[in-house]
Amino acid sequence: MATTTTTTSLLAYAFAVALLLGEIVSGGRRAGDGFIRLPSGDESGFIGGEPDDGSSGTRWAVLIAGSNGYWNYRHQADVCHAYQLLKKGGLKDENIVVFMYDDIAFNEENPRQGVVINSPHGSDVYAGVPKDYMGDDVTVNNFLSVILGNKTALTGGSGKVVDSGPDDHIFIYYTDHGGPGVLGMPTNPFLYADDLVETLKKKHASGTYKSLVFYLEACESGSIFEGLLPEGLNIYATTAANAEESSWGTYCPGEYPSPPPEYETCLGDLYSVAWMEDSDVHNLHTETLHQQYQLVKKRTANDNTPYGSHVMQYGDISQSSEDLFRYIGTNPANDNYTFIDDNSLRPSRKAVNQRDADLLHFWDKFRKAPEGSSRKFEAQKQFVEAMSHRMHIDESIKLIAKLLFGIDTGSEVLKKVRPAGQPLVDDWNCLRSLVRTFEAHCGSLAQYGMKHMRSLANFCNAGIETRHMTEASSQACSRVPAGPWSSLHRGFSA
Numbered sequence: 099m100a101t102t103t104t105t106t107s108l109l110a111y112a113f114a115v116a117l118l119l120g121e122i123v124s125g126g127r128r129a130g131d132g133f134i135r136l137p138s139g140d141e142s143g144f145i146g147g148e149p150d151d152g153s154s155g156t157r158w159a160v161l162i163a164g165s166n167g168y169w170n171y172r173h174q175a176d177v178c179h180a181y182q183l184l185k186k187g188g189l190k191d192e193n194i195v196v197f198m199y200d201d202i203a204f205n206e207e208n209p210r211q212g213v214v215i216n217s218p219h220g221s222d223v224y225a226g227v228p229k230d231y232m233g234d235d236v237t238v239n240n241f242l243s244v245i246l247g248n249k250t251a252l253t254g255g256s257g258k259v260v261d262s263g264p265d266d267h268i269f270i271y272y273t274d275h276g277g278p279g280v281l282g283m284p285t286n287p288f289l290y291a292d293d294l295v296e297t298l299k300k301k302h303a304s305g306t307y308k309s310l311v312f313y314l315e316a317c318e319s320g321s322i323f324e325g326l327l328p329e330g331l332n333i334y335a336t337t338a339a340n341a342e343e344s345s346w347g348t349y350c351p352g353e354y355p356s357p358p359p360e361y362e363t364c365l366g367d368l369y370s371v372a373w374m375e376d377s378d379v380h381n382l383h384t385e386t387l388h389q390q391y392q393l394v395k396k397r398t399a400n401d402n403t404p405y406g407s408h409v410m411q412y413g414d415i416s417q418s419s420e421d422l423f424r425y426i427g428t429n430p431a432n433d434n435y436t437f438i439d440d441n442s443l444r445p446s447r448k449a450v451n452q453r454d455a456d457l458l459h460f461w462d463k464f465r466k467a468p469e470g471s472s473r474k475f476e477a478q479k480q481f482v483e484a485m486s487h488r489m490h491i492d493e494s495i496k497l498i499a500k501l502l503f504g505i506d507t508g509s510e511v512l513k514k515v516r517p518a519g520q521p522l523v524d525d526w527n528c529l530r531s532l533v534r535t536f537e538a539h540c541g542s543l544a545q546y547g548m549k550h551m552r553s554l555a556n557f558c559n560a561g562i563e564t565r566h567m568t569e570a571s572s573q574a575c576s577r578v579p580a581g582p583w584s585s586l587h588r589g590f591s592a
């Protein structure tokens with residue numbers, strides 16, 4: 099009886115998603131080209147010589163893709179692209195620390211073995227990328243220790259850290275899945291916002307940088323800094339999304355422009371591709387962080403369609419009057435291409451919600467696989483497993499809220515959003531504890547489950563303690579689905 103109901107609603111859900119994806123696949127397309135380069139003319143405002151960029155220090159960068167799996171191709175592609183950009187900008191390998199799982203270039207699903215691209219007509223961005231922290235060395239502890247320059251705290255990896263001094267400039271770029279208050283990692287645990295901001299404060303207190311810029315792409319990425327990152331640390335941060343919305347993958351199958359037909363995955367992320375494609379072609383002596391923020395904000399909003407998000411800025415906003423050159427250098431080949439706001443030349447396009455990019459991959463794989471093939475069967479299985487994990491997590495959280503607060507109040511608590519300027523939760527250790535308790539009874543939250551972090555935070559804000567959560571979780575989850583998504587074999591998210 100129960101099984102029949104589950105199967106029926108699972109199919110209904112699958113059908114709804116299939117329709118949604120079909121909608122994406124047949125989505126609106128308009129002709130148009132990418133960037134148009136304008137030769138610098140009299141309007142350039144920059145005439146020869148080195149501009150005074152006030153910079154005598156070294157440029158450092160930390161680049162991190164927080165995911166793995168072929169359906170997350172785009173995050174590692176973003177990071178590889180960022181490396182190529184910095185390298186052309188003049189940064190040295192010894193000053194660029196790269197974190198990526200490195201399971202894409204030679205993944206059996208990758209149609210071009212050993213090659214990674216970040217746009218439909220893009221060339222390889224994988225060659226030459228330093229392999230500093232790969233595979234299971236991509237951890238929260240290594241990431242934070244690299245920022246702090248603490249070599250003794252590292253486990254595995256190349257040992258490269260941000261060994262910066264007081265005159266130096268640091269650029270940090272993170273791209274992955276996230277949720278309210280957390281960022282993903284290919285390993286457990288997740289990176290919690292309080293730990294990240296504490297690390298930045300510690301770095302500041304150590305006097306080992308002049309200024310720092312943080313570019314962050316993830317769902318609900320605004321929640322990482324909202325109410326948490328103070329002014330006065332000489333840190334300027336921008337995020338792909340505000341604290342309450344998803345961020346978007348781009349160059350996905352069925353979009354315009356779409357990846358080459360043999361790619362069954364998204365090649366990039368909307369905010370990431372926006373800042374990188376802008377930086378790729380301009381003389382960055384002549385473009386300020388603020389100008390780039392405006393341009394990226396416009397492109398990422400995607401004409402205010404539902405397929406876009408709100409780029410936000412945090413920390414020392416006044417720092418955004420500095421030029422990009424100070425952080426990411428500039429490619430001498432672009433010396434004659436000054437900044438121009440050329441978003442108007444871009445076609446509008448559809449994009450894929452970060453959280454649905456895995457489903458899109460499984461669906462596209464399913465659609466293209468020959469009838470009756472083992473590949474078709476495998477894709478179907480992957481799709482159904484991902485879907486049943488989603489339903490299990492959604493239903494469990496709802497039920498727990500009802501058990502804790504009663505039917506009406508329960509759904510209010512789930513949806514509550516604190517006013518802007520306030521952090522997600524007051525007691526981060528409470529949040530960690532509720533996550534562990536939930537997972538112990540209901541299985542791993544995994545990438546998709548991160549979306550419920552706000553609900554768990556709201557439980558804490560309403561005074562729920564671990565013992566209440568233990569009781570409700572054990573009642574709500576009599577069993578954990580057997581699929582790989584629910585498995586806790588890689589440990590807890592907190």
Ligand SMILES: *[C@@H]1O[C@H](CO)[C@@H](O)[C@H](O)[C@H]1NC(C)=O
Nearest residue numbers: 243246247248249250251252
């Ligand atoms: C570096 O990390 C180690 C191990 O976590 C810690 O004991 C030490 O205090 C850290 N050093 C600094 C300078 O923070």
Ligand SMILES: *[C@@H]1O[C@H](CO)[C@@H](O)[C@H](O)[C@H]1NC(C)=O
Nearest residue numbers: 138429430431432433434435
């Ligand atoms: C920029 O323009 C100047 C003047 O036309 C030219 O001499 C120079 O080679 C150009 N630089 C690049 C990198 O194209």
